[in-house]
Amino acid sequence: MSEHARGGPPNADQKADWPGAIGAIVFAGLGIWIVLQGLAMSPLAAKFPLTVGAVMTGLALVQLALSLAGQAQGDLEAGIPADNHSKASLARQLSLVVVMLGWALLFPWLGMFVTSLAACLMLAMIAQFGPISWTRAAVYLVTLIIAVSAFYQLMTRILNIPMPPSLLF
Amino acid sequence: MQRKEWRAMDLLQLFFTALTPINLGLAVMGVVLGTVIGALPGLSATMAIAVLVPFTFAMAPASGLIMLGAIYTGAIYGGSYAAILVNTPGTPSAIATTFDGYPMARKGDGDLAVTLATLASVAGGVIGAILLITLAPPLANVALAFQSTEYFWLAVLGLTLIAALSRGNLVKGLIGACFGLFLSMIGVATIGGDLRFTMGSPKLLGGIDIVSALIGLYCIPVLIDLVARPGRHLEPAPQGRGFRLFEAIGLCIRNWFNLVRSSTIGTLVGMLPGAGGSIASLISYAEARRTSSQQENFGKGEPSGILATESANNATVGGGFIPTLVLGIPGTPPDAVVLGALMVQGIRTGPELFSASDGMIYTFMFGLLIATLLMLPMGLVIGRYAYRFIVNIPKTMLVPLIAFMTIIGSFAIHASPDDVLVMVIMGIIGWALGLAGYAASPIVLGLVLGQIAEQGFMRAWMIGGARDDFLGQLLLKRPISMIIVALIVVTLTMPLLRAWLSRRRAAAKAGG
Numbered sequence: 153m154s155e156h157a158r159g160g161p162p163n164a165d166q167k168a169d170w171p172g173a174i175g176a177i178v179f180a181g182l183g184i185w186i187v188l189q190g191l192a193m194s195p196l197a198a199k200f201p202l203t204v205g206a207v208m209t210g211l212a213l214v215q216l217a218l219s220l221a222g223q224a225q226g227d228l229e230a231g232i233p234a235d236n237h238s239k240a241s242l243a244r245q246l247s248l249v250v251v252m253l254g255w256a257l258l259f260p261w262l263g264m265f266v267t268s269l270a271a272c273l274m275l276a277m278i279a280q281f282g283p284i285s286w287t288r289a290a291v292y293l294v295t296l297i298i299a300v301s302a303f304y305q306l307m308t309r310i311l312n313i314p315m316p317p318s319l320l321f
Numbered sequence: 322m323q324r325k326e327w328r329a330m331d332l333l334q335l336f337f338t339a340l341t342p343i344n345l346g347l348a349v350m351g352v353v354l355g356t357v358i359g360a361l362p363g364l365s366a367t368m369a370i371a372v373l374v375p376f377t378f379a380m381a382p383a384s385g386l387i388m389l390g391a392i393y394t395g396a397i398y399g400g401s402y403a404a405i406l407v408n409t410p411g412t413p414s415a416i417a418t419t420f421d422g423y424p425m426a427r428k429g430d431g432d433l434a435v436t437l438a439t440l441a442s443v444a445g446g447v448i449g450a451i452l453l454i455t456l457a458p459p460l461a462n463v464a465l466a467f468q469s470t471e472y473f474w475l476a477v478l479g480l481t482l483i484a485a486l487s488r489g490n491l492v493k494g495l496i497g498a499c500f501g502l503f504l505s506m507i508g509v510a511t512i513g514g515d516l517r518f519t520m521g522s523p524k525l526l527g528g529i530d531i532v533s534a535l536i537g538l539y540c541i542p543v544l545i546d547l548v549a550r551p552g553r554h555l556e557p558a559p560q561g562r563g564f565r566l567f568e569a570i571g572l573c574i575r576n577w578f579n580l581v582r583s584s585t586i587g588t589l590v591g592m593l594p595g596a597g598g599s600i601a602s603l604i605s606y607a608e609a610r611r612t613s614s615q616q617e618n619f620g621k622g623e624p625s626g627i628l629a630t631e632s633a634n635n636a637t638v639g640g641g642f643i644p645t646l647v648l649g650i651p652g653t654p655p656d657a658v659v660l661g662a663l664m665v666q667g668i669r670t671g672p673e674l675f676s677a678s679d680g681m682i683y684t685f686m687f688g689l690l691i692a693t694l695l696m697l698p699m700g701l702v703i704g705r706y707a708y709r710f711i712v713n714i715p716k717t718m719l720v721p722l723i724a725f726m727t728i729i730g731s732f733a734i735h736a737s738p739d740d741v742l743v744m745v746i747m748g749i750i751g752w753a754l755g756l757a758g759y760a761a762s763p764i765v766l767g768l769v770l771g772q773i774a775e776q777g778f779m780r781a782w783m784i785g786g787a788r789d790d791f792l793g794q795l796l797l798k799r800p801i802s803m804i805i806v807a808l809i810v811v812t813l814t815m816p817l818l819r820a821w822l823s824r825r826r827a828a829a830k831a832g833g
Contacts, residue, residue, distance in 0.1 A: 171756055171758065175493075175496075175757035176496070179499075182503070183499070193513070193515045196513035196779060196783075197510035197513030197515035198513075198515075199778075199779065200775045200778070200779070201506055201518075204503055205503075207499055208499035208500070208503070211492055211499065212496055215492045218492060241549050245545045245548060245549050248545055252724065252748070253745055255724075255745075256738070256741045256742045256745040259741070273721070275721040275724050276717045276718065276721045278548050279716045279719070280716075280717045281716070282551070292717055295718060296721060296722075299722060303726075307732075307733065312372075313733050315736075
């Protein structure tokens with residue numbers, strides 16, 4: 153029987169899963185909040201929230217124990233392998249998050265075309281690794297302007313999707 | 322309306338009527354347009370059909386309807402491109418295609434994955450169309466037998482897929498599903514009418530839009546990962562591999578039963594109003610995994626997974642038309658738009674439609690079949706260029722273009738900036754949860770299936786309460802429910818049984 157199975161501290165191969173534990177705490181809190189909100193609802197509307205909230209809290213506590221005991225490393229099913237995150241450039245990742253958030257918040261005020269063009273240029277700079285020649289930069293710039301213009305026209309002229317009234321366009 | 326008993330020769334004649342050059346040209350155009358629109362995240366089959374419906378009013382009724390059918394089937398298929406190449410389901414029907422499609426693309430087999438998706442979509446579409454042509458009236462009665470209770474159990478069956486998606490950590494998968502279920506409850510409760518979890522914001526009254534959320538949950542983490550390190554997005558394929566058509570056909574032949582089973586599931590689920598391609602493909606994926614001898618490969622780039630999901634979601638096209646044409650009840654949102662177009666063309670739905678003397682409905686159904694077959698050459702060519710484009714485009718261009726697609730795609734759903742904000746926030750949440758090992762797919766499963774599960778359960782609860790027989794209403798007096806529950810039990814216990822058997826075999830071997 154392993155040391156861990158006997159109830160002892162986790163060994164070197166069973167490091168505590170701190171991100172998983174933090175996630176479990178967040179979910180436990182969310183589950184409790186869902187239950188508390190559910191208590192104030194009508195019986196018909198409350199049945200599912202109460203069930204889901206209680207199950208979420210219970211599972212999160214189990215996960216917290218597993219994570220602290222080092223028995224639950226993250227394992228994603230598809231897409232980004234969990235270990236990839238640790239090798240990444242956090243500055244670029246956060247820059248992308250900020251640009252996307254700014255884009256989503258500003259386009260109703262400034263206009264879809266202007267914000268999209270600005271955001272696309274910023275994202276292109278974030279995604280560019282290493283030096284770039286002026287010619288290539290010009291090609292990228294022209295391509296982005298054409299792509300954004302084409303999709304803007306597709307949205308407004310062909311699909312007739314109404315754009316929010318804004319300062320610019 | 323004059324009635325007529327249609328014989329095989331008459332039907333053959335109608336088949337050739339559907340094969341006129343104009344109809345073929347419109348079918349090709351419809352497939353191409355549908356495929357391109359379906360490939361763009363957020364632009365759905367419903368939107369493609371709705372936008373193009375007015376153009377069909379000026380055409381002969383049969384030609385117009387053939388074009389609409391072609392757009393629909395092309396759009397459902399097109400969703401697989403984004404799912405495979407950028408891990409973003411172009412349509413909700415392609416959610417399950419990301420599970421194995423994207424891992425295949427990351428391993429350098431994106432070309433094979435796209436060809437497999439094309440073949441599976443054609444197979445599913447053909448089987449769905451054949452069932453529509455041959456068995457529509459009797460199958461429509463099966464759809465009527467499904468009531469709220471059966472929908473609830475179907476949703477639970479879909480949720481069992483979490484076990485398959487949570488490799489190595491079932492608890493995190495279940496927590497993710499609970500989070501998805503929570504998201505599905507935000508807004509006005511459909512049963513009870515309470516405002517739930519809106520935090521006083523009118524923007525949340527309508528709830529979280531599923532398409533916005535899934536674009537965010539799947540696509541934003543990919544974008545964040547793309548800018549995190551240099552190097553290519555996908556492994557390039559060696560030169561001269563072509564479409565890898567023969568390799569894909571070989572896989573299809575080896576998986577013929579998987580294709581037939583998934584297409585049948587797709588047709589049957591497509592018949593159920595409100596269920597749709599997402600549930601069909603999830604259930605087919607779960608079945609394919611459950612019955613596979615290589616379960617451990619699912620989620621890591623298993624071709625059988627793509628064959629199951631893509632055949633199922635395209636089979637829903639034919640399946641969805643069964644209640645639409647026979648009962649006038651649209652199975653999916655695009656069916657509702659087509660139903661409107663049928664009415665404008667003066668076609669009244671109902672069982673008598675199949676014995677109408679003009680045979681219009683058969684021309685339409687044959688047109689759907691032809692459009693599905695045309696998807697093979699069209700899809701292979703478009704898919705090849707899409708794959709090359711995604712593989713060869715530098716990240717400096719790829720990142721802003723995908724980001725732009727996510728923004729305009731989520732905005733286009735309801736022309737609402739709130740959907741865009743929801744998409745970005747869900748993406749950031751999905752990325753943060755990914756850092757902690759909580760995967761996106763269980764969250765999406767909970768979100769997609771939550772409303773169906775809640776409505777089905779609560780209706781069964783109310784009807785059972787009124788009859789003082791809740792258990793009977795939920796299960797004991799409902800044969801279809803009992804069959805679905807049996808499937809759920811088998812799905813959940815089979816992996817445990819297999820693990821137990823393999824442990825016993827290993828112990829027996831070790832013992833001598």
